[in-house]
Amino acid sequence: MTPQNEIEEEIRRQMLAERARAAIPPAPETPHYAAPQNPSRLQQLKDRGGIVGALATILLVLAxxxxxxxxxxxxxxxxxxxxxxxxxxxxxxxxxxxxxxxxxxxxxxxxxxxxxxxxxxxxxxxxxxxxxxxxxxxxxxxxxxxxxxxxxxxxxxxGKNVVEDAFIGIMGPIFGTLAGVGCIGVYLATGSGFWLLLALFSFWINLFNLAPMAPLDGGWISPVFSPKLLALGVVLLFVIAPRNPLIWILALLSLPRIIGGWKAQPSADPYYQATASDRWKVGVAYFGLAAFLGIAYLWLHQHLFALLNHPNQVVM
Incomplete structure (x- = not known):
């Protein structure tokens, strides 16, 4: 064969080979499987029971x-x-x-x-x-x-100190005094002696509470000036009403405070530290309230007797 014929024959063989390869179907690829995993409890119940199984799993998790x-x-x-x-x-x-x-x-x-x-x-x-x-x-x-x-x-x-305790102690009589003044207002509006009697009681009980004696309110106020005043309060009340059993009860209850106050050293104890301004404020409130209650009580006492003697006349 001439060289030209050899070239043509080689081209023909290559073309036939290409056609043969195209006619053969490709070999299937080897599948790549993922590593087996343990199915979750949710998936297992899904596979077994569908939606009911899934709901059961949710309830289990919530539990x-x-x-x-x-x-x-x-x-x-x-x-x-x-x-x-x-x-x-x-x-x-x-x-x-x-x-x-x-x-x-x-x-x-x-x-x-x-x-x-x-x-x-x-x-x-x-x-x-x-x-x-x-x-x-x-x-x-x-x-x-x-x-x-x-x-x-x-x-x-x-309280943190005597000033704070004095403030808490005096607010009771202040509120009580305002209540007594309110009773006088009702008396003036109605003319009923019942309210006048209530005002008299209110002024008396709040004045009594200002006595410098524990556990009365005055026992929390007077230590601002000196803790030894607690003993003076007991002596004062015994002079006023020595046979009153209430005074004896209060005296027994106040003994621990009296002993503690007598032994106290205000200059060394931070609890008893109070400025001069604090003492002035407490003193004005304390003695001013006591004076008002004393005068109001005596005035109402006289007015009540006048009202009893002249029930149809309002004397103010």
């Missing part, structure tokens, strides 16, 4: 997560119940002692109206202490009424 949450909520529930019971206990203690005092005062003075009114006047007095404590950031406990003696409200803590 696992919710168990500690429910336990925490249960503890909080008991805490809330305890707080409610504690609050209810305070209300029950205050309300119960208040009702008992109303009944005793009413029996003692021969009328439930007067018993209710006296306890409300005492309540206003004690509210003055509670509000003053809150103004100083000191919350109060339940208010407890003591028949024929009054009431008391305990604070979570004492």
């Amino acid at each position: 696992k997560i919710g168990a500690p949450v429910l336990a925490l909520l249960a503890k909080l529930k008991f805490l809330l119940i305890g707080l409610k019971l504690l609050t209810f206990g305070k209300i029950l203690l205050t309300g119960g002692s208040m009702l008992l005092s109303m009944w005793v005062w009413g029996m003692y003075y021969g009328g439930w109206k007067f018993g209710v009114a006296i306890v409300l006047l005492i309540f206003i007095h004690e509210c003055g202490h509670a509000i003053a404590g809150r103004l100083r950031g000191i919350p109060s406990t339940a208010m407890i009424f003591v028949p024929l003696m009054g009431a008391f409200v305990s604070l979570k803590r004492g």
Whole structure:
């Protein structure tokens, strides 16, 4: 064969080979499988039960997560119940002692109206202490009424110094005095001697509370000037009413404060530190209030007798 024929023959063989390769289908590729994995609980339940299985799994997960949450909520529930019971206990203690005092005062003075009114006047007095404590950031406990003696409200803590305790102590008589003035206003509007008698009682009880004797309000005010004044208060009350059993009870209750005040060294104890300005402010409020209550009591006492002698005449 000539060289030209050889070239043509080689081209023909290559073309036939290309056609043969095109006619043969390609070999399938070897599949690449991912490594087998453990199906999730959710997927298993999906495969087994469809939507129902998936919902069951969701509930199972929520149960696992919710168990500690429910336990925490249960503890909080008991805490809330305890707080409610504690609050209810305070209300029950205050309300119960208040009702008992109303009944005793009413029996003692021969009328439930007067018993209710006296306890409300005492309540206003004690509210003055509670509000003053809150103004100083000191919350109060339940208010407890003591028949024929009054009431008391305990604070979570004492004042930081004598000035703070004096402020809390004097706010009770201030509120009580305002209540007595309000009774005079009602008397002037109605002409009923009942309100005049209430005002007289209010002025007397608040004046008595200003005596420098623990646990009276004056026992928290007088240490601003000197803690030794607590002993003077006991002597003063024994001179005024030596046979009154209430004075003896108060004297016994005040013994720890008297001993502590007598031993105290105001110059070395930070609690007794007070500036001259503080003493002036407390002194003006204390002695001014005592003078007002004393004058108002004597004036109302005379006016009440005039009203009894001339019931149809209002004398002011």
